[in-house]
Amino acid sequence: IREFGMASAMNGMALHGGVIPYGGTFLVFSDYCRPAIRLSALQEARVIYVMTHDSIGLGEDGPTHQPVETLASLRAMPNFAVFRPCDPIETAECWELAVERFDGPSGMVLTRQGVPLLRTDAGAENKSAKGAYVLAEAEGTRKVTLMATGSEVSIAMAARDMLQADGIGAAVVSMPSWELFEEQDQAYRDKVLGPGTVRVAVEAAIRMGWDRYIGSDGGFVGMTGFGASAPAGELYKHFGITADAVVAEAKSRIN
Structure with missing residues (x-):
């Protein structure tokens, strides 16, 4: 190689x-x-x-x-x-x-593992062109903003469903390109990130860089060290990168 x-x-x-x-x-x-x-x-x-x-x-x-x-x-x-x-x-x-x-x-x-189809609206607008966008808005008042990239977006979507079931309005933001998101004006970035909401990011990587979006008091579900050898599903559970963990991070920050 x-x-x-x-x-x-x-x-x-x-x-x-x-x-x-x-x-x-x-x-x-x-x-x-x-x-x-x-x-x-x-x-x-x-x-x-x-x-x-x-x-x-x-x-x-x-x-x-x-x-x-x-x-x-x-x-x-x-x-x-x-x-x-x-x-x-x-x-x-x-x-x-x-x-x-x-x-x-x-x-x-790109991932090795399969990922679910989360979008069914392919069309004239390239939503990824702005770097990040609201994939699923909250039902009712948005109290929580969940941010994710790649294979962890589906985890954020599952966490959103759980929060909504508990009466907590949660939105999911997919962020395929931080670089393009940084090129957008402040008004758009604020609209996507939801000022005043609890922010939690989920990514199967280290936290470094995420604080610019979630803040120093935001929640993060991801890696803190090296991985291990096991099937993918077992590893996600072992390292706590799950919808349950995302929900717990969000609820712990709701006043």
Whole structure:
């Protein structure tokens, strides 16, 4: 496996022109690509990195192959657009955005495990283009805003149903691209994030970076260390990345 060679070749192809190069590997192996990824961002090279097996959800390969800090490190890189879609429709939207990005590289961060179809409204509007949007608004007054990316959006949706059943208005925000969300005006960001609501984020990665959206007193359900080797479903339960945990984080912050 030659991730650095692959990424370097992609840069050369993009700078030569005539093609939009893309290449794939596990997300954790983006560390091997990193010097070339950084150069593609620096040179504004139009390349697309397809990075799969993006969390503990890859299962039995264990912690050597399970990225927990990688999303935070890639989001920290200037001019690198990270896309972590939650379902097939968001994946198509994010792929469109990556292909149409002319001034820098993109990373498509995808799961190994299957994910449910959460969107049925594919159409003229690319909702992922704003980086984040309200996937499901609260029924009644919004008291809680649940934020998630990728495979954890379905967990947030399940938690929303549980909160609503208890009479607590909860909205779910899908955030496939932090970089694009940061480009939106303050009014849009406030509308999505719900000022004055309890905020809880869920992502099968470390918390780093989430405080800008949930605040220092917001709730977070995710990883605090390395993963383990087991089937994906067992790992999510073992590390407490569940709808029950999201509900508990929200309820503990409601006055």
